[in-house]
Amino acid sequence: MGNLNCPKCDNASLDANGVCVNCGYVLRLICPKCAHTNSVKARFCGFCGTGTSVSIRIKKEIRSRVSYVARMRIKHFATGLAFGTLLALFAFGAMP
Numbered sequence: 001m002g003n004l005n006c007p008k009c010d011n012a013s014l015d016a017n018g019v020c021v022n023c024g025y026v027l028r029l030i031c032p033k034c035a036h037t038n039s040v041k042a043r044f045c046g047f048c049g050t051g052t053s054v055s056i057r058i059k060k061e062i063r064s065r066v067s068y069v070a071r072m073r074i075k076h077f078a079t080g081l082a083f084g085t086l087l088a089l090f091a092f093g094a095m096p
């Protein structure tokens with residue numbers, strides 16, 4: 001579980017069970033398909049089986065953020081490589 005904030009007191013993190021360590025609020029997941037209330041730990045809806053888990057969504061978000069960082073790194077790397085090649089060309093071009 002990541003750092004989910006309690007929607008009730010809004011200043012404490014929820015533990016792995018979706019329980020607020022500060023006020024005791026229990027996070028429940030409502031299935032977007034059938035509106036069945038599931039526990040946070042449930043990976044799939046207990047009624048219709050739809051994958052509604054917050055952890056799945058968090059994992060997806062983390063994955064997209066990681067790929068964004070990776071893309072930025074590749075971009076920076078490519079820029080550095082192009083700059084290095086340019087410098088090398090200048091250096092060789094300046095040679096007598």
Ligand SMILES: [Zn+2]
Nearest residue numbers: 006009020023
């Ligand atoms: Zn709370």
Ligand SMILES: [Zn+2]
Nearest residue numbers: 031034045048
């Ligand atoms: Zn459902």
